[in-house]
Amino acid sequence: MGRGGQSLARVAVVVRAGAVPLWWLGVLATGIGVLPPGLTGRRIGVWAGAALFVVCAAVVALVRRRRYSAWADGATRAGKFDFLQDRAVTLRNWRRAHRWWLLAGFLVAVGSSFALPAAGGPALAGAGVGLWLKSAWLGRRERRDEALLWVRTDWAGSGQPVGKRVKGYRTTGLGAGDAVPGGARRRR
Template sequence: MAVVVRAGAAPLWWPGLVAAGIGALVPGVTGRRIGLLSGAALFLIALAVVAFARGGRYAGLVRGATRAGRNDVLQDRAVTVRLWRRGHRWWLLGAFLAAVASSFAVPAAAGMLLAGAGAGLWVKAVRIGRLEHREDVLYWVRTDWVRRGRPAGKQVGGYRTTGPVAGDAAPGGARRPR
């Protein structure tokens, strides 16, 4: 489950930083100083909102988690990340282009907003990883429930658990060291 959360962190973080860097080069309508200060505020707000949003839903699904059965289909980390990024590539490209275009009005602000959302997803994955490490389990979402890439959406009926060495993901959705 943390893999799905973490899958969006890098595709938001790096294009957000690139868009903010491009935006810092453009003077913009409001000026660089106002753009960078508002971008810093938007970064912090986006980080906090994304990191702590839907915490109650996640906690409820974790409390109701059951052991993965023989018939549950659970994907490898690499497959989950690839499918999430492939399914969201046009949204990510559109967000990057919108962030660069908005730099002509408020330099770097939208790029910092994207980077803040990516950082928030990373913080959320780290929090989930600490919970997994503390509970000594990995939380999974069945493949047919997470088709749209939302690990706590309405279609998710509950989480499944496995031992901490199952699959190729470490607690928090990171790659398992080899």
């Protein structure tokens, strides 16, 4: 990384990194959460879980969209010596940094099943779906603008591509990196 180059991670990949673990932990917590009858009964718990799934997915998908749009509108072109981080490395770094939060969320979802059966798991799964929807929204924006969005890895170190440390995005053409617009793996 000579000559002032920076390490850059794809914004959509950082957003999408939590979708799969949250989804599967939510599905697992829902399966476990159906077993105890709980204080309210299974039927009320399942209906509450369905409502929480929809609400969490919508909230996570819509929160901070203006901020993403503002950073994308002011993005500058990536430099010649910038290093583009692989999708697998970005996913691994995000999941390592958040493994204890994922475990805590799973335990809370399973623990809440003793009061409201199968309600915590769908909330966790809904958060995963919301992240996936947000990355799909970013992918549509990247296709429209014909530019992939990147953020410096030291700014998004905590896994927040619109956090307080972020000072701007960089762009490349659609062919850069190993992920398609939206953060999915590029098929070769």
